[in-house]
Amino acid sequence: MARSSSLRSKISLSALRSKSSSRDDKADDGIGGSETVQVQDTDFELVRPSASRPRASEDISMNGKALSGGTDGRPSLLRVDSPAASMMSGSASDLRSPVSPSAQGQALPPGAPSAGAVEAHRARELKWVAAMASTPPAQARKSKKVRRLLQEGVPASVRYQVWAHLSDSKAKRIEGLYAQLGERERVRVLGEIQRDAPHMRLRQPNGPLVSLLNAYLTMVPDIQYSKGLAFIAGQLLLQSPEEDAFWIFISLMDTHLRPYFSSNAIQLEVDATLFAKALEAADSTIAKRLFTGMSIPPIRLCRPWFTSLFVEALPTDYFQRVWDIFLSEGVVFLFRIGLALVACCRRALLDVNTEAEALNILLHPLPSLISSSPDTLIELANSVKLKDDDVRKQRVKMEAQVKRQAQNRLPNSARRSSNTTPASISLPRS
Numbered sequence: 001m002a003r004s005s006s007l008r009s010k011i012s013l014s015a016l017r018s019k020s021s022s023r024d025d026k027a028d029d030g031i032g033g034s035e036t037v038q039v040q041d042t043d044f045e046l047v048r049p050s051a052s053r054p055r056a057s058e059d060i061s062m063n064g065k066a067l068s069g070g071t072d073g074r075p076s077l078l079r080v081d082s083p084a085a086s087m088m089s090g091s092a093s094d095l096r097s098p099v100s101p102s103a104q105g106q107a108l109p110p111g112a113p114s115a116g117a118v119e120a121h122r123a124r125e126l127k128w129v130a131a132m133a134s135t136p137p138a139q140a141r142k143s144k145k146v147r148r149l150l151q152e153g154v155p156a157s158v159r160y161q162v163w164a165h166l167s168d169s170k171a172k173r174i175e176g177l178y179a180q181l182g183e184r185e186r187v188r189v190l191g192e193i194q195r196d197a198p199h200m201r202l203r204q205p206n207g208p209l210v211s212l213l214n215a216y217l218t219m220v221p222d223i224q225y226s227k228g229l230a231f232i233a234g235q236l237l238l239q240s241p242e243e244d245a246f247w248i249f250i251s252l253m254d255t256h257l258r259p260y261f262s263s264n265a266i267q268l269e270v271d272a273t274l275f276a277k278a279l280e281a282a283d284s285t286i287a288k289r290l291f292t293g294m295s296i297p298p299i300r301l302c303r304p305w306f307t308s309l310f311v312e313a314l315p316t317d318y319f320q321r322v323w324d325i326f327l328s329e330g331v332v333f334l335f336r337i338g339l340a341l342v343a344c345c346r347r348a349l350l351d352v353n354t355e356a357e358a359l360n361i362l363l364h365p366l367p368s369l370i371s372s373s374p375d376t377l378i379e380l381a382n383s384v385k386l387k388d389d390d391v392r393k394q395r396v397k398m399e400a401q402v403k404r405q406a407q408n409r410l411p412n413s414a415r416r417s418s419n420t421t422p423a424s425i426s427l428p429r430s
Contacts, residue, residue: 121155124152124153124155125155125157125158127149128149128154128155128158128161128162129158131143131145131146131149132158132161132162132165135165137164137165137166137167137168137169137170137171138168138171140165140166140168140328141166141327141328146166146328147328150324150325150328151325151378151382153321153324153375154321154324156320159239159320159324160236160239160240160244160248162324163236163239163240163248163323163324163327164240164244164247164248166327166328167248167251167252167255167327168251169244169247169248169250169251170247171251172247172250172251172254173247178215178243178246178247181214181215181216181218181219182211182214182215184214184215184218185218186210186214187213187214187217187218187225189217189225190205190210190214192225192227192230193209193210193213193214193225193230194209194210196227196230196231197209197230197234198230198231198234198235198238198311199234199238202234202237202238208237208242208245209230209233209234209237211242212233212237212242212245212246212249213225213229213230213233215246216229216233216246216249216250216253220253220258222262222263223258223261223262224261224262224263224265225261226261226307227308228260228261228304228307228308228309228311229261229307231308231309231311231312232249232252232257232308232309232311233245233249235311235319235320235323236248236249252327255330256326256330256331257306257307257309257331260306260307261307264406266399266402266403266406267395267399268299268302268303268306268307269299269402270395270398270399270402271302271306271331271335271395272297272298272299272301272302272303273298273398274335274391274394274395274398275298275301275302275335275338275339276291276298278335278339278386278391279291279338279339279342281385282339282342282343282384282385282386283342283343283346286342286346286349286350289349289350290349290358294353294354294355294358295355296355296358296359300359301338301359301362301363302338304363305334305337305338305341305363306331306334306338309322309323309326309334310322310334310337312363312364313341313362313363313364313365314370314377315367315370317374318370318374318377320374321374321375321377321378322337322377322378325378325381329388330392331395332386332388332391332392333381335386335391336381336382336384336386337377337381339381339384339386340371340377340380340381340384341362341365341370342362343380343384344365344369344370344371344377344380345361345362345365345369348361348369349361349362
């Protein structure tokens with residue numbers, strides 16, 4: 001009880017205001033300082049937003065540490081282990097910067113957030129700090145408080161911490177294992193990994209993306225590489241330190257996506273079939289036009305969408321908001337986003353007549369076709385008429401049926417082998 005009381009006092013807004021005031025006084029005297037909140041073994045830094053908004057990938061080095069200087073030559077106020085330099089929540093309207101001009105006696109530039117906006121932003125950060133402190137990672141996905149906060153948005157300053165919490169990556173973590181996996185021989189797809197890297201900084205032959213995926217592919221050899229793995233791992237590396245990104249990736253794959261990358265890809269075929277049924281129920285005209293009139297197999301849409309978590313299809317701030325909700329709701333939310341994208345592109349789809357044109361619209365939609373903001377897209381996805389529990393039950397039922405059909409086509413010896421061979425995991429010997 002004393003521990004809980006102490007924690008609440010640390011993260012209370014009044015306590016923080018008091019700390020902030022004392023540090024501002026020091027700053028006026030020429031003594032620099034940054035505002036942090038410590039929860040258990042993690043420091044969260046509160047940073048003032050401003051109108052400046054460079055990309056997060058420009059502010060964070062590949063090992064998750066902040067770069068040494070700001071855009072105007074001032075040293076960054078972020079700690080070297082700060083989870084992110086960005087303060088965006090995923091909404092296009094959010095503003096951020098490591099330094100507030102008003103803190104240095106300068107006039108606020110046009111478009112700079114008001115003191116009330118800064119206070120609201122910090123209050124949202126504190127809500128997440130408090131939620132992660134009070135909700136165990138294993139229970140976070142079922143927490144109504146966490147789900148409500150996810151709908152409101154995740155400040156990018158704590159986004160990777162939220163992702164780690166939702167995926168319960170610390171439960172998977174084995175200290176020293178990532179370093180041991182790094183000593184293994186390189187896999188044959190290194191050239192493909194470098195080619196598929198979502199950012200130039202990730203394309204080094206011995207860079208973090210190659211190291212992370214080489215470790216994973218040698219540990220789980222039954223996984224078939226596709227560029228979706230590079231997209232997902234690359235985005236995690238742009239958000240978090242390398243080893244943290246690895247364990248979030250492990251948890252994300254084990255909980256949600258690993259069946260999509262297995263050699264038989266049964267789960268992906270099942271989900272593509274279910275998505276086609278969901279689109280038929282939501283918009284029979286478009287479903288008939290795509291799947292019957294143009295003869296587009298549903299998997300042609302679902303494979304690039306689902307195996308990359310929409311990284312190829314959506315702008316960064318949009319797919320980051322998708323990931324926020326996906327890590328809580330699971331694969332069914334990918335169905336909702338797919339249906340929302342089709343709805344956004346509906347008029348354009350009615351104006352084209354070929355498979356290639358329709359696929360280009362859906363897999364690489366123009367910004368003008370997508371919802372006006374990430375939050376608008378999330379609202380549209382949530383409004384789709386889809387019974388999530390029914391989809392989950394149908395996934396399990398259809399997967400079992402497809403597996404039985406596939407096994408019945410195998411010879412008896414191969415059928416016995418497939419029934420007894422577990423998923424392959426290769427760990428270093430201790």
